[in-house]
Structure formats: structure tokens, C-alpha cells
Amino acid sequence: MPLFGYEAIDANGRMLRGTLEADSEQLLISRLHEQGLHVVKVEPQRERAALFSGLRKPKKPKLQAMVVFSRQFATMIDAGIPILRCLDILHGQTKDAALKHALDTVRKDVKAGMSLNEALEKHPMVFSTLYVNMVRAAEVAGILDQILDRLATFLEKDLEVRQKVKSAMMYPVMVLCFSFLVLVAIFMFVLPKFKEIFDSMNVEMPATTQFLFAASDFVVGYWWAIAGAIAGGLVALRRYIRTPKGRYQYDYLKLKVPLIGELVLKLAVARFARTFGTLVASGVPLMRTLEIVGETSGNAVLATAIEGTRTSIREGQPLSAPFAATGLFPPMVIHMMDIGEESGRLSEMMVRIADFYEQEVDAAIKGLTSMIEPLLIVFLGGIVGFIAISIMMPMFKLVSAIQ
Numbered sequence: 001m002p003l004f005g006y007e008a009i010d011a012n013g014r015m016l017r018g019t020l021e022a023d024s025e026q027l028l029i030s031r032l033h034e035q036g037l038h039v040v041k042v043e044p045q046r047e048r049a050a051l052f053s054g055l056r057k058p059k060k061p062k063l064q065a066m067v068v069f070s071r072q073f074a075t076m077i078d079a080g081i082p083i084l085r086c087l088d089i090l091h092g093q094t095k096d097a098a099l100k101h102a103l104d105t106v107r108k109d110v111k112a113g114m115s116l117n118e119a120l121e122k123h124p125m126v127f128s129t130l131y132v133n134m135v136r137a138a139e140v141a142g143i144l145d146q147i148l149d150r151l152a153t154f155l156e157k158d159l160e161v162r163q164k165v166k167s168a169m170m171y172p173v174m175v176l177c178f179s180f181l182v183l184v185a186i187f188m189f190v191l192p193k194f195k196e197i198f199d200s201m202n203v204e205m206p207a208t209t210q211f212l213f214a215a216s217d218f219v220v221g222y223w224w225a226i227a228g229a230i231a232g233g234l235v236a237l238r239r240y241i242r243t244p245k246g247r248y249q250y251d252y253l254k255l256k257v258p259l260i261g262e263l264v265l266k267l268a269v270a271r272f273a274r275t276f277g278t279l280v281a282s283g284v285p286l287m288r289t290l291e292i293v294g295e296t297s298g299n300a301v302l303a304t305a306i307e308g309t310r311t312s313i314r315e316g317q318p319l320s321a322p323f324a325a326t327g328l329f330p331p332m333v334i335h336m337m338d339i340g341e342e343s344g345r346l347s348e349m350m351v352r353i354a355d356f357y358e359q360e361v362d363a364a365i366k367g368l369t370s371m372i373e374p375l376l377i378v379f380l381g382g383i384v385g386f387i388a389i390s391i392m393m394p395m396f397k398l399v400s401a402i403q
Contacts, residue, residue: 004044008037015040060125063162065096067155074148083144084110102126115139130275130292137283147282154278161270161358168365172372179380186387188223191216194391203398209390248300255301259371263364268299269333270357272306277350287314302328319346332356 005019016037029039069090076086087107094100102123109119117136120127127135131151138147195213198205205213219226240246255261275296279289287310294306309322320338323329333353340349 004042006032006039006043007041008032008039010037061096061099061102063155063159065094065099067152067159069094069099070148070152070155074145074152077145077148083116098126116144128296130279130296133284133288133292134279134282141283150278150282154274157274157354157358158271161267161361164362164365165267168369171369172376175376175380179383183383184219187216187219191387191391192220198394198398201398203394205394206390208386209394212387212390244300248304251300251302255299259368263361263368264299265328266357266361266364268297268302269329270354270361272297272302273333273350273357274354277347277354280350281347286319 004025006017008016010016025042025044029042032039073086073090076089077083081089084107087103087110091100091103091107094103105122106116106119109122110116115136117132117139120135121132134147134151135144138144191213195216198209241250254264257264272293275293276289279292280286284292290306290310290313294303297303297306305326305328308326312322312325313319318338319341320334323337324334336349336353337346340346343349
């Protein structure tokens with residue numbers, strides 16, 4: 001709810017200043033008049049309102065919450081419950097703070113006479129462009145329950161793929177993080193003790209051991225600089241990736257990384273195909289569908305390529321030709337798209353492509369994780385072996401000298 005600052009004079013002639021939340025300036029003025037105050041000035045406090053709302057709610061709802069919301073909304077609409085009643089029920093039972101906050105405003109807007117898609121469009125962080133456009137098409141065609149059910153299925157598939165990727169990457173990430181902490185502990189606490197022992201006994205150390213101890217001294221002496229450099233580098237990289245050029249270069253690099261690039265492309269193609277098929281089946285116009293698909297593809301390289309196809313398609317070219325010219329989409333996708341366009345079953349073909357590539361993603365994830373595990377073992381074994389050998393060599397010399 002917007003926050004307004006006000007100045008008013010009470011019955012005793014005193015000037016009062018404060019801030020209050022209200023749906024509009026007129027409602028705030030009416031409320032102050034009811035309190036016997038003469039309003040002098042009212043102005044919106046945008047910065048403070050944004051700050052307070054940011055403290056009240058997260059930016060985006062959880063995908064699982066959106067799935068449950070869409071499925072329950074579809075079920076209630078199919079049962080003949082009025083939209084306002086549905087929104088009241090859903091607002092009361094949802095536990096996601098961001099979704100709850102948005103639904104509170106949506107039901108007020110719908111009650112005031114606004115269409116559902118217009119009310120949803122006011123919350124882009126909660127309801128995506130895809131979601132709003134599908135609801136708009138559903139309201140025009142009078143099939144809101146079917147479209148909401150289709151949206152729930154789409155979100156479930158998206159959630160399923162994301163969970164598979166997260167669960168597959170969990171083990172390698174945890175191993176790398178734990179290994180990093182162990183190495184930091186070795187360099188900061190273990191190696192300095194060995195260095196003191198070897199220095200006190202005047203043991204001649206090989207080059208590898210000298211390098212190891214020099215690295216340990218650097219870590220102990222400048223750990224704050226190393227931590228600052230890593231943190232600063234990550235922040236700078238994150239900010240650069242948020243720029244259009246940085247995002248494009250980052251996504252392009254992901255596509256070119258061996259092993260990972262193939263998985264990223266399959267994920268992007270699966271998302272593209274399912275979004276495309278869902279929008280076309282819901283009655284969204286083709287040009288608008290291409291625009292939404294580009295925005296929601298999750299990859300700037302793919303989005304740029306899709307945006308380039310719109311001009312060719314607007315000029316009358318068949319759908320498959322400009323997509324083939326991008327060089328990003330596999331031949332099977334192009335052929336299926338061509339067949340779907342000729343047979344008038346484009347949405348069905350795109351959904352089949354999505355199903356196929358989601359299975360491919362699942363297989364690629366399993367193959368990647370089975371390959372990452374031995375690579376991690378070899379990598380960590382090499383580091384541990386190097387440290388062990390570097391420490392043992394001076395100790396052998398020390399034993400020989402004692403004998």
C-alpha cells in the first residue's frame with residue numbers, strides 16, 4: 001500500500017506532520033478530515049514506501065507457491081466459484097509472503113472493476129509476462145480454468161527441471177566448498193607449523209616445498225586482501241552480468257563451455273519449446289508469442305536470436321526458416337517446427353519437443369554428475385598428493401641427516 005507524508009492543522013492550531021498508508025491521496029485526506037484535521041499538504045513518500053515494502057516481502061514468490069496457486073485457482077474456477085471469491089480464498093491460505101502481498105492488491109483491483117489480467121500485470125515480479133498474457137487470452141476466450149490448469153502444468157515442468165539440476169549440482173558444490181575450507185585451514189594453520197620445524201633444524205627444502213611455504217605465508221599474511229579481492233571480484237562480475245552486454249557474453253560463454261554448454265542449450269531449447277507450445281495452445285498471437293518466448297528464454301543469446309526471427313516471420317517467411325538460420329536450434333527442432341506449421345499442430349509439436357529435450361536434460365545431468373565425481377576425486381587427490389610430497393621430501397632429508 002502507498003505511503004504518504006502529510007502536514008495538517010488540528011483544532012488547537014498546532015501543525016502536525018506524519019506519514020500514513022492509504023490507497024490514494026483522496027482516501028488519506030478523507031481520513032484526516034474525519035479526525036478533525038485541516039490538511040495543508042500531502043505527498044507520496046516513494047523511497048520510504050519502497051524501502052518498507054522491501055522489508056515486508058521478498059521480491060519473488062517461490063515457484064512451488066505459484067504452482068499450487070495456479071492449480072487451486074483452476075480447480076475453483078472449474079467448480080463455478082466467482083473470481084473474487086477464489087482470490088479471497090487463495091489470499092487467505094497462501095503462506096508465500098510475496099504472493100500474499102500481490103493477491104491482496106489484485107483482489108482489491110478486481111473488486112474495483114479491473115480485469116484479472118490487468119490486475120496481475122501490476123505485479124511483474126510475481127506474475128510473469130507469460131502468465132499475464134495467457135490469462136488475457138483466457139479471459140477473451142472464456143476458458144480461464146483450462147488456461148490456469150495449463151499454466152500450472154507448465155510451472156510444474158519448469159520446477160521439476162530446476163530441481164533436477166539443483167539436486168545434481170548439490171554434491172559437487174558441497175564437495176568443492178568443503179575442500180576449499182580444508183585447504184584454507186591447511187595453508188593457515190598446518191603448513192606454518194611445519195615451516196617452523198624445518199627452519200629450526202636448518203633443513204634444505206626443495207623448490208616445491210619452498211613454493212608451498214611461500215604460498216602459506218602469503219595466505220596467512222594477506223588473507224584479508226585475498227578475501228576482499230574474491231568478494232570484490234564476485235560483486236563486480238555480478239554487476240557486469242546484469243548489464244545487457246555482460247549478460248550476453250556470460251550466456252554465450254556458458255554455451256561454449258565443454259560438457260556444460262550442451263546441457264545449457266538443451267535446457268534453453270526445452271524451456272523455449274514448452275513456453276512456445278503453451279502460449280500458442282492458449283490462443284496468444286504468434287508475434288506476441290515470439291516476444292514473450294524471447295523474454296522468458298533465460299538465455300540472452302537465444303533471446304537475441306528469437307528477436308531476429310520476428311522480422312523475417314513478419315515478412316511472410318515460414319516459421320522454421322529464420323530459426324534454422326540462427327544456427328542455435330538442433331535440426332530436429334527445426335523439422336518438428338516445420339511439420340507442426342504445415343499440419344496446423346504447431347503447439348502439439350512444440351510440447352513434444354519440450355518433453356523430448358527435458359528427457360535429454362535428465363540424461364545429460366546424470367552423465368555429467370557421473371563424470372564430475374571422478375574428476376573431483378582426481379583433482380583433490382592431486383592437490384593433497386602435491387602437499388603431502390612437498391612436506392615428506394624435507395622430512396626424508398631430515399631423517400637421513402639424523403642417521
